[in-house]
Amino acid sequence: MTQQLRLLAVHAHPDDESSKGSATMAKYVAEGHPVMVATCTGGERGDILNPRLQNDPEIKRDLSEVRRREMAAAQEVLGIEHTWLGFVDSGLPEGDPLPPLPAGCFALEPLDVTTEALVRVIREFRPHVMTTYDENGGYPHPDHIMCHDVSLAAFRAAGDPDAFPHAGAPWQPLKLYYDRGFSREKLAAMHEGLMERGKESPFAEWLSRWDERGPVRVTTRIECSDYFGHRERALLAHATQIDPDGSFFALSAQEQAQLWPTEEFELALSYVTAPEGEDDLFAGLGSVAEADNLAINPPSLAIDELRERTVA
Template identity: 45%
Template sequence: MLALHAHPDDESSKGAGTMARYAAEGARVILVCATGGEEGEIINPRMDRPGIKDQLPDLRKAELETACDILGVDRIYMLDYRDSGMPDTESNKRPEAFANVDPDEVVARLVEIIRQERPEIVLGYDDSPGYPHPDHLRVHELGTRAYYEAGDPDRFPEAGAPWSPSKLYYFSPFSRRRLQILNDAAQAEGIESPFDERLKQWLEEEWDDPEITAQVDVSDYIELRSKALLAHATQIDPDGFWFAIPDELVKKVYPWEDYTLVHSTVETASPEEDLFEGL
């Protein structure tokens, strides 16, 4: 299994329980991280100290390594492109930003990794209608290309022998349905929900949920997922958004991680409960 992500900490907020589960079950889990997250803010007030911002690239790499150790990831590939920053910021204009790098250069590197690691499953991003970060859009576009082009002997022949993964899934962690269930459960317990305002905003937007075709039960790995998130000490406030709803309540009402199957070389039936179904 190979997971494509944009920044350090994305791996712990999207599909972390899935990686932990399959690693525990014996699968080889590979992570590709496109950027160093240089444009990240210091979200955790405990880490907002003199000198931390200057060390952010090194700190975020170390945080990523710690999180991946927690989740059981076998290997990390850092592409080391520069974080492009949030939409419509000056950082978007940097020529070295990931959003501005030659697409074929990136695809060639991803193809080489896929051919070397030979994963059966690739996990990537959709076109991010709810979070149009330039780097996330780039991972969607170029990761999808690499999935298909890795099996084409005419594309990047210098990158190794062709390999066609069996399945491509997109992460779907923030569907309205999931957030509504968590929101309602929190309010029923008298907990202030972090999703209430977002759900109200979405009601005013013309945006459809992705089609969820697979739900992976990660109930045994939710605490591990939280531990991996906390490893990103510069980015994650232990008293903030990600931990407003207790793990035990999440486990009770929504113990799954959601995916959309984009392509498969094997026969599948929706909904799937196991991403390796049919392999």
């Protein structure tokens, strides 16, 4: 394995990796860091969101296989490694009252089953840093919320030799981040940029509803504008899920780079002291040898003590 610090991003469905933190991943790949995405489900129950493809008979016949091909194409664009955890998409329940989730779906799997699957990936890939979603899932899709729960549980368990002893040798990731790709400040900057260019903005309605979500905590900003083109191409690779005329492309990659050249994250848990105003997910880890040693021999800290070691 390349002697560089390693990053694992855990996502709920194929396409989530391209809309959340993909330019950051492409940047680290270009710098020689091994980066892997673990996708929890196959996206089998996703809607076809690209109006140009909604009546395509091949897609309707086997959406699962189409989404696998799309993921492979996005993987190639970003230069990442990829693995499927193998669980079944829960779908997004709609209605009042909400219907029950389908039997056997990811969100209804026992947490120890889903956690062990991710622990196996962690112990094999041996990431120093993980990214995932916050406790609200980024948005309240049951698979996104389960993705958070699984990621947090696996982060806690992977370095414990008594946890899932048949899932590989213990390995403790040293930092866990929540993706903060959408903040009010970013949406406002993009909205104002479109208005200044005389273009219609799709973000006005988002901004009008933002107060319902509350503030977003950001500890870490990654300057990755050179890789916004990778992000755009990775998104377009997910042709069934991404409308090429939709809000992701209201501004070109070049215009986005001028308006908002970073991707944002929140450091949630850390075994190392993180510098204030981080601009690197690997900040505070030292050399690969130092980080490897800490991952193999982590200090005995309760999880609430870990939180105290993150950026305030």
